[in-house]
Amino acid sequence: MIEFQGVQMAENTVILDGNGVKRALTRIAHEVLERNKGVDGVVLVGIRTGGVHLAHELACRLLEIEGVEVPVGAVDITMYRDDIKGHAEHLPVGKTELPFGIEGKKVVLVDDVLFTGRTIRAAMDALMDQGRPSCIQLAVLVDRGHRDLPIRADFVGRNVPTSRSENIAVDFDADNHPTEVILQK
Amino acid sequence: MGFRHKDIIGLKDLTKEEIELLLNTADSLNEINSRDIKKVPTLRGKTVVNLFYEASTRTRTSFEIAAKRLSADTINISASTSSVTKGETLLDTAQNVLAMKPDIIVMRHAISGAHEFLAKRVSCSVINAGDGAHEHPSQGLLDMLTMRQKFGKLEGLKVAIVGDITHSRVARSDIYGLTTMGAKIFVAGPPTMMPIGIERLGNVTVCKDMREAVHKADVVMMLRIQLERQGKTLLPSMREYSRYYGLNPDMLALAKKDAMVMHPGPINRGVELASSVADCDQSYILKQVENGVAIRMAMLYHVCGGEPSEG
Structure with missing residues (x-):
């Protein structure tokens, strides 16, 4: 936040515009295919809520490229958070929806922004409670650094150096398509 | 929020x-x-x-x-x-x-x-x-959740609550909760088990006849006679109670076609609930x-x- 004539104003920088987001997702889709030699045994699991929208976007790309529909699931991490005491009030709980077994599957976990890594830790615990996947890979649209845990992403849309006080927002339109990524100071 | x-x-x-x-x-x-x-x-x-x-x-x-x-x-x-x-x-x-x-x-x-x-x-x-x-909030909430799963909303539902209203904390929690959520409650029961002023707790209509409460209801909530809480003087006999305030298939036919039958349990088969009604497709007792x-x-x-x- 900067102060301008006594008024607090947010200074926003667009990091990825609509086309930038599209290109990044297309590249990630190709990388997923390359790493897994196709989509055999691959499932996408988005982290609520932004990650779920992005997982659906990735599934569309994979369908366009390979002609195969990859199953998409959603995981809600609220019940796996490690900071329950820190919240004055509890967050609403979303639904975990995995319409497929993850046992033996190659799970590509999808989130919008990778920051401390705590969300990913919680999501991995949530997944492990549902079965034993053969591997978990991580795809994120933006990696902004500042990890608290030893976690790294396998597929990254854009690396963005930030300070801890800044905020990264991924915007979606009414149909849940990503529109742009903004850095808020 | x-x-x-x-x-x-x-x-x-x-x-x-x-x-x-x-x-x-x-x-x-x-x-x-x-x-x-x-x-x-x-x-x-x-x-x-x-x-x-x-x-x-x-x-x-x-x-x-x-x-x-x-x-x-x-x-x-x-x-x-x-x-x-x-x-x-x-x-x-x-x-x-x-x-x-x-x-x-x-x-x-x-x-x-x-x-x-x-x-x-x-x-x-x-x-x-x-x-x-007084109250039994977890029961009131699970009742509302079960209703909302079936109808998608609680607003505007007609809910009949029948039985021993005086001794029922379930009835009170249901009345408070459902009133807040915009449902209409119709209560019926023997006059000796109908507390004076119950209609002031919420959106409640007191019915003299059970048929009036059940008529076109979305939900029929039956209550158990709480024998452990009352003297024996409130009812002439269980048979008479069952005849006037029991839910049998004929009585249920007065409610809406897809009405839900609910009960906080434990049920007394053959008293407030006919066995066939307790086990019918419209019964949501185990879902509760x-x-x-x-x-x-x-x-x-x-x-x-x-x-x-x-x-």
Whole structure:
């Protein structure tokens, strides 16, 4: 936040515009295919809520490229958070929806922004409670650094150096398509 | 929108948004109950004491399962097997339990208002699992969740509540909760079991005849005659009661075609509920029990994050 004539104003920088987001997702889709030699045994699991929208976007790309529909699931991490005491009030709980077994599957976990890594830790615990996947890979649209845990992403849309006080927002339109990524100071 | 209560004493104290939050949370948590591994680490390290001064199978088991599925540690204390039989008062028992540092006390007590008394005097959260003829909030919430799953909303529903209204804490919690959510409640029962002024608790219409309450109802909620709470003088005979206030297939036909039959349990087959009705497709009695676990998980989760409410 900067102060301008006594008024607090947010200074926003667009990091990825609509086309930038599209290109990044297309590249990630190709990388997923390359790493897994196709989509055999691959499932996408988005982290609520932004990650779920992005997982659906990735599934569309994979369908366009390979002609195969990859199953998409959603995981809600609220019940796996490690900071329950820190919240004055509890967050609403979303639904975990995995319409497929993850046992033996190659799970590509999808989130919008990778920051401390705590969300990913919680999501991995949530997944492990549902079965034993053969591997978990991580795809994120933006990696902004500042990890608290030893976690790294396998597929990254854009690396963005930030300070801890800044905020990264991924915007979606009414149909849940990503529109742009903004850095808020 | 968050939940800002240390305790849950009754649905009278909750706003529409808070009830919706609890129902939505329970809806999400229901998924955990269908998993192979029915456990999440949310309340790891928290201790829940179930302090039951009255008999209970469903509610106590349900609270215990709910706490365990959230990874909390649970301890059950039944008054009949504790120092209460040696003459210890409620507050003394509570303070001794409190000295062992629990995070939540789930209590059932025969005296209305026992929870309010306790909640003001202890630092941990207190959840009401039924107090006398006052409130039974977890039952009221699971009733609303079961109705909302079927109809998608609660607003505008016609809910008939039939039976011993005077002694029923379930009826009171249902009346408070459903009124807040915009449903219409019609109560019927023997005049000796119909408290004066019940219509002032919410959007309640008192019916002289059960048929009037059940007519075109979306939900028919039947209550048990609580023989343990009353003298024998309120009813001429069980047979007569069953004839005028029992739900049989003919009576159910007066309600809407897809009306739900509900009952807080335990049911007395052949008294308030004909056996064929209790087991019919329109009966949601076991669904209520299933939803009870998710509702109690939601309550435990939200009081753990709540702050002491003001006043």
